[in-house]
Amino acid sequence: MNTQFFAAWIEEIAAAVRAQRDHLTQLDAAIGDADHGANLDRGFTAAQEALAGASPQTPGALLVLVGSTLIRKVGGASGPLYGTAFREMGKAFGEAAEISPAELSTGLNAALSGVQRLGAAAEGDKTMVDALAPAAKALAQAVRDGLKPEEALEAAAAAAEQGARATVPLQARKGRASYLGPRSVGHEDPGAASTALLFGALKAAASR
């Protein structure tokens, strides 16, 4: 997976977020403040513009630029959290021009640690971690099992999707939904839903 692959990933994310913008905002309206779709759309549009302007030469540089742009443009909790995730992944990739599934797995673990360090959320708190952690685990397992890259990404996307759906019965313990207490039960977490979109986009980039 080279720089072009990761640029394609960001394109796929931007398209998916735009298509799902209203859906994400409605999920957020139910247990939050109805801005998640609009914020991510603004952020990934800005990320694409930044990439077009700077043409980074390595996957690592590309992801760090995407992360920094999200921190600068998105606001809310999702800006720093997603921004940190992309920056940590990019930093883990270093100067490498080509990223193996094993390196991607390492990068994803770095992203997860960054998000957890900043947001202090554990699995089961009804946050983006509930999609990100299972995806990181599934990718690590797929690498151990020696699956082909496309199969490994397929497994990660499926785990993220399943993790997001599994937030529905949970009571939120972090973020704005936690203010609702038991009333947050019965709704999918918008951050977990958008994380699942990111992994769906990764799978789509691989099958281009």
Add this chain to the structure above:
Amino acid sequence: MKKLINSVDSVVTDALRGIAAAHPSLRVDIENKVVFRADAPRPGKVGLVSGGGSGHEPLHGGFVGYGMLDAACPGEIFTSPVPDQLIEATKGVDGGAGVLHIVKNYTGDVLNFEMAAELSGDEGVEVATVLVNDDVAVQDSLYTAGRRGTGATLFVEKIAGALAETGAPLAEVARVAREVNERSRSFGVALTPCTVPAAGKPTFELGDTEIELGIGIHGEPGRTRAPMREAREIVRTAMDAIDADLPLSGETLVMVNGMGGTPLIELYIVFAEVEAYLREKGATAVRSLVGNYVTSLDMQGFSVTTCSLTGELTRLWDAPVETPALRWGR
């Protein structure tokens, strides 16, 4: 959705253009989205910076001026500002005595202000932070993001702003800001939801005879739903929640705050009941504010905020202030 906007994407910048045009005492950096006092930075004075999502007007831009904030950073509607904005504001108000960040306790606000404080520190600006978390409707526990910052933000900005105006050092201004927060409590009630322009429809549905108890200021539903009742009964529920958390006594500063869509006559009816409740508890409303100060777009409803005063806090509350939304004594 009917709103007086030009487009959903330009709501915040279009409003900033209006603020700039209406208030020559402010300098509005529309590109970076920062509202400054025209005379910032003031040499030797601690700078006060606050900010948060838009949709709560006049909070925070309406409280920029003599005796209150030096700069305010509006984010998108209900979305915290970004670190770049906050750094711009922090550097722009630093007169060499350091800068106090006044942050409402929400995950996003806290993260963005933390990043800005760290980066401003790298550039040589001393920053102290006070977190406002006055909303008794949220349990402060391991199982929530902690209590929300709501109406007490205005009290903190006014009182800390008055102390900063006297030339007090950063540590002192931060101490009084924390003291105001610790002595303040709030509770909010919604009669209707609000409509975020980008969402296009109300954030929740509420029947004609239902109200939401324990709401915040972002159109999120409250802790519980209850049947509509007389103002007296609703106020009792709100005040009981406050009194159970921090028993009401002595000289008290009280704000009855409209959520944006509430007629002033109803807010005065609420205030009369709040005042009667305080007397029943042996407390006295010695200072008061009634009006729309910390709003939630077009929501109908109110919040009540109390602050147990000391001699020092009363003097600082009474000190002159000159901002678009709060002005007296000058």
